[in-house]
Structure formats: structure tokens, C-alpha cells
Amino acid sequence: MDAPIKSLDGRYYTDPKVFRHETQGLLAETWQFACHSREIENTGDYTSFTIAGENLFAIRGGDNKIRVFYNVCQHRAHQLVKGAGNTRIVVCPYHAWSYDLTGALRAAPNMKAVEGFDKSAICLNEVLTEELLGFVFVNLNPKAEPMETWFPNVRAELEEWVPNWRDLKPLEWVEIPEKCNWKVSVENYSECYHCARNHPTFVSGVVKPDTYDIQPQGKCLRHTTECQALDQMSYDIQSGFAHNEAYSSWYLWPMFSFQVYPGNILNTYHWRAIDAENVVLWRGWYSIDGAEDAVVRQLAVQDRETTVEEDIHLVESVQKGLGSRGYTPGPLVIDPKGGVNSEHPIMHLQKWMRAYYKKETSHDNV
Numbered sequence: 001m002d003a004p005i006k007s008l009d010g011r012y013y014t015d016p017k018v019f020r021h022e023t024q025g026l027l028a029e030t031w032q033f034a035c036h037s038r039e040i041e042n043t044g045d046y047t048s049f050t051i052a053g054e055n056l057f058a059i060r061g062g063d064n065k066i067r068v069f070y071n072v073c074q075h076r077a078h079q080l081v082k083g084a085g086n087t088r089i090v091v092c093p094y095h096a097w098s099y100d101l102t103g104a105l106r107a108a109p110n111m112k113a114v115e116g117f118d119k120s121a122i123c124l125n126e127v128l129t130e131e132l133l134g135f136v137f138v139n140l141n142p143k144a145e146p147m148e149t150w151f152p153n154v155r156a157e158l159e160e161w162v163p164n165w166r167d168l169k170p171l172e173w174v175e176i177p178e179k180c181n182w183k184v185s186v187e188n189y190s191e192c193y194h195c196a197r198n199h200p201t202f203v204s205g206v207v208k209p210d211t212y213d214i215q216p217q218g219k220c221l222r223h224t225t226e227c228q229a230l231d232q233m234s235y236d237i238q239s240g241f242a243h244n245e246a247y248s249s250w251y252l253w254p255m256f257s258f259q260v261y262p263g264n265i266l267n268t269y270h271w272r273a274i275d276a277e278n279v280v281l282w283r284g285w286y287s288i289d290g291a292e293d294a295v296v297r298q299l300a301v302q303d304r305e306t307t308v309e310e311d312i313h314l315v316e317s318v319q320k321g322l323g324s325r326g327y328t329p330g331p332l333v334i335d336p337k338g339g340v341n342s343e344h345p346i347m348h349l350q351k352w353m354r355a356y357y358k359k360e361t362s363h364d365n366v
């Protein structure tokens with residue numbers, strides 16, 4: 001008989017050295033959320049952000065394409081843009097080298113004085129970029145497989161569940177700092193073994209706990225459940241779309257999740273790792289063209305006050321415990337039948353994590 005599978009060692013969640021390795025490896029080689037395409041709707045709109053310790057910016061070209069570049073000048077490395085804005089030319093604040101919206105160098109002051117200066121050979125460094133339902137994702141590994149390979153069929157499913165996705169625009173980002181390693185928060189999100197005891201509204205609410213399950217779909221963890229008591233919902237779920245009576249979520253390993261509530265209401269989770277023991281969770285809420293929407297606002301408040309609040313205390317307590325000398329990783333509770341009281345999704349997550357650590361330990365000691 002095989003011994004039960006044990007959870008990861010505490011140091012993977014506490015050691016700054018492990019976090020540094022993750023930043024350079026795992027986080028730089030997986031698909032990461034960058035921004036929403038409607039944050040940069042017009043030609044020349046840009047926004048900057050940090051992924052895997054790298055400062056990047058997304059900018060919309062005259063061809064309507066969104067490109068993401070490393071935010072670093074190809075002259076002597078000054079940062080190019082700050083925050084968000086609109087420009088037809090990206091001008092470096094240091095010596096005024098200028099780049100067009102495709103990243104090509106347009107001009108550099110006094111460049112004619114330099115014999116053999118080949119303007120056409122200089123271009124900003126572009127990052128692999130994909131759009132999924134209007135969400136821009138990047139992968140710092142230029143050879144990464146497309147998102148469809150990582151997360152098979154997720155695009156088609158989401159398009160079916162959120163048929164009005166082209167009309168959606170961010171309405172509200174709720175920012176939730178958690179004093180824990182990003183993996184603690186992600187693992188907590190990925191199992192519902194803790195739900196009955198910790199989420200009182202969960203057991204008596206909309207979802208039917210005994211039908212809840214989470215199964216891998218490539219490197220996506222797909223949450224599904226049947227719903228109940230839909231007539232008691234606090235908002236009208238008659239969207240006219242298919243699946244309006246259901247709840248589902250698509251967690252895209254490692255740091256993003258799409259959720260669809262009854263009534264086809266899209267919302268998202270995005271984790272940003274700060275350091276080994278801090279993560280910020282962003283809850284994204286969307287409405288038609290970003291217009292005021294009382295139902296969405298109310299859901300955002302309700303979610304922050306219930307599930308999110310209940311989970312913060314759990315993950316922060318776990319983080320303290322992971323740093324304790326008194327902790328030895330325990331066996332995961334894996335029910336071969338799956339279901340709400342099984343931690344098989346944690347097994348999958350930790351398998352994906354371990355594969356990275358193995359790769360990293362092969363050339364350095366994590």
C-alpha cells in the first residue's frame with residue numbers, strides 16, 4: 001500500500017531563498033495576468049506593472065494590437081514609462097531616445113554622428129502575450145506553449161459562460177493584503193475541505209456542497225457545483241444566457257482565477273506575490289462598459305465581508321504554523337471519489353510546484 005501523500009515542507013512557504021527561485025523560475029515561466037485590455041482602449045494607451053520582479057508595460061498600437069515590453073530603454077537601461085497614460089511615441093526620460101508603438105527605435109539624438117549606427121537593429125524587448133476574454137496574459141519564457149495547451153478548452157468554456165465578455169470592463173478591484181505565502185492562499189482557494197466549518201454561508205447558501213468538485217483540466221483546476229435555492233438569490237439571475245443557473249470557476253495555475261456566479265456574473269482572483277510571507281489578492285469585478293452596477297457592487301461587498309474575510313484568518317494562521325519548529329507536514333486527505341471533502345486539488349498543485357523545485361534544485365540548491 002502506498003503511503004499517503006504529504007503536504008509540502010514548511011520552508012517552501014517561508015524561506016526567502018525559495019521565493020527568489022520562484023520569482024526567477026516558476027513565476028517567469030508561467031502565464032501571468034498583466035492587465036485588462038479595456039484599461040488600454042485607445043491607440044497609444046499604456047499601463048505598467050511588475051511580473052516576476054520585472055517591470056513591464058502594455059501598450060496599444062495603431063494596428064489595435066496590444067504589445068507588452070520590458071520597461072527598459074535599449075540605450076543605457078533607464079525605465080521608459082511610469083504608471084499609465086497615453087502617448088504616440090515612447091520617449092526615454094534619460095537621453096530622449098524614442099520608440100514607436102511597435103517598439104522600434106525611431107530616433108536617438110545625435111545618432112548620425114555615430115558611424116555604423118543601425119537604428120533598425122534596435123527595438124524594445126517584447127514579451128509573449130495572449131488575450132483571453134479581454135484579459136491580457138504574458139509569459140516571460142519566449143518559448144512557452146500557448147495558453148490553450150496549458151489550459152485546454154478553457155477559452156471555449158469561458159466564452160460560452162460569459163457570452164457578453166466583449167462588453168465587460170473592470171468596475172472595481174478589491175485589494176486584499178494577506179500575511180502569507182502566495183501558495184498558502186492559492187491552496188486555500190483550491191480546496192473546499194475547509195468550507196463546511198469556516199464558510200457558514202457556503203453550507204446553507206447557493207451551492208450544493210455535496211456536488212462540489214474540483215478537477216484538473218491541464219494546468220487549470222476547474223471548480224463545478226450544482227446550485228440550489230436560486231429563487232432566494234438577492235439579485236435577478238435571468239441573464240438570458242446558458243448556464244445562468246450555475247456557478248463555476250477556472251483557476252489558471254499559478255496566480256489567476258475566473259469565477260462565474262449565477263446570472264453569468266464574471267469576477268476574478270489575481271494573486272500578486274510580494275515576498276515569501278506576503279501576497280496581495282485582487283478581486284476583480286466587471287460590468288457592461290464599466291458602468292455603475294448596483295448588483296456587482298453589492299456582490300463585491302458581500303464577498304469581501306464573508307468568504308474573503310473568513311479565509312484571511314485561515315491563511316494567516318497557517319503561515320505562522322508553517323514557520324513553527326513544531327510542524328511536520330501531514331498527509332493530504334485524498335478521496336479517490338473526489339468531492340468536497342477531498343484535497344486532491346492540493347495534490348495536483350503541489351505536484352506542479354514540486355516539478356519546478358526539482359528543476360531548480362538540479363542547478364542550484366533551493
Ligand code: FES
Pocket residue numbers: 073074075076077078092093094095096097
Ligand atoms: S537610457 Fe534611455 S535614452 Fe539613454
Ligand SMILES: [Fe+2]
Pocket residue numbers: 188189194195198199307310311
Ligand atoms: Fe475558503
